[in-house]
Amino acid sequence: MAGKCVQCGKKASISLPYGPHKFCKEHFLHFFEKRVRKTIRENRLVQGREKLVVACSGGKDSCTTLYLVNKIFSKSNPVEALLVDEGIPKYRDRALAIAEANCKEWGIPFRRVSFREEFGFTMVDVMRKTGPKKKIGSTCAFCGVLRRRLLNKHAREMKAGKLVTGHNMDDEAQSVLMNVCEADLQRLARLGPISGIAKVKGLVPRVKPLWQCPEAEVISFAGYAGIRHFEGQCCPFKWQAKRNDFRGILNHLEASYPGTMFSILQFFRQAKPLLAREKPKNFKLNSCTECGELTSGSVCTACNMVVKLKGKIN
Ligand code: SF4
Numbered sequence: 001m002a003g004k005c006v007q008c009g010k011k012a013s014i015s016l017p018y019g020p021h022k023f024c025k026e027h028f029l030h031f032f033e034k035r036v037r038k039t040i041r042e043n044r045l046v047q048g049r050e051k052l053v054v055a056c057s058g059g060k061d062s063c064t065t066l067y068l069v070n071k072i073f074s075k076s077n078p079v080e081a082l083l084v085d086e087g088i089p090k091y092r093d094r095a096l097a098i099a100e101a102n103c104k105e106w107g108i109p110f111r112r113v114s115f116r117e118e119f120g121f122t123m124v125d126v127m128r129k130t131g132p133k134k135k136i137g138s139t140c141a142f143c144g145v146l147r148r149r150l151l152n153k154h155a156r157e158m159k160a161g162k163l164v165t166g167h168n169m170d171d172e173a174q175s176v177l178m179n180v181c182e183a184d185l186q187r188l189a190r191l192g193p194i195s196g197i198a199k200v201k202g203l204v205p206r207v208k209p210l211w212q213c214p215e216a217e218v219i220s221f222a223g224y225a226g227i228r229h230f231e232g233q234c235c236p237f238k239w240q241a242k243r244n245d246f247r248g249i250l251n252h253l254e255a256s257y258p259g260t261m262f263s264i265l266q267f268f269r270q271a272k273p274l275l276a277r278e279k280p281k282n283f284k285l286n287s288c289t290e291c292g293e294l295t296s297g298s299v300c301t302a303c304n305m306v307v308k309l310k311g312k313i314n
């Protein structure tokens, strides 16, 4: 790495394309943490002494989030972790073993929940039924809805003021673009460093402290800070994810035009207040007749999925 750290003049370890900023390891760690603190402060992600429950999958993003949230808030707020096991052998079991080890090392209480215990099946069972042709829907669509269901349910039981997730800038830029391409205004409006557009009883607000952190920088931060995280092969079902195409397109654009993802988030930040005005008329939330969670209909999406899957799995 040619060049010197802009802070101390020592040999630079990292050069950020949009600066150009060159930093030694120590000053990069400082720069990264400062940006996370700024995201939290400017977007009022944490209020008072509320409990923070961090969703930790064992990957680089959520382990970094857990590390920083614990570092910044453990003296003022209760910090706990929530680990969801979707039942994907040689992937999630290994990643969650690392998440558990981090929680123990950092003295963070955690709760581990699983699809098998909650729903009676694993993602391997789901994959067998959805199959490569996505017969009854995409595996990742089931996984995402069911995971969010468990996160909200358990975060609420744990009395979380906020559910903290490890979404980074790349994830969010992909989500913005995906919702634009699907013309899904309501979902688009729910994105941002703090989820949703209004407080809803029963829904734990989700916050994303890494919202402005590019994925490549999260990898560097985790490496320099010595944060253990799962580095093995990706989820074996990942090839099914529609998001892969959007990731590819955005990475291509970012390589040709550095700053593209940042610009997408800036665009979204300006558009969000306008989108929030577009609330559907007569929108009302009910309790799901099956599980009691909130839904706009009578049975929630997760319960509908469980019924659909159980019918196919049994
Ligand atoms: S890649 Fe798809 S199936 Fe695998 S953990 Fe992610 S959402 Fe679930």
Ligand SMILES: [Zn+2]
Pocket: 005, 006, 007, 008, 009, 010, 023, 024, 025, 026, 027
């Ligand atoms: Zn330096």
Ligand SMILES: [Zn+2]
Pocket: 288, 289, 290, 291, 292, 293, 299, 300, 301, 302, 303, 304
């Ligand atoms: Zn339900």
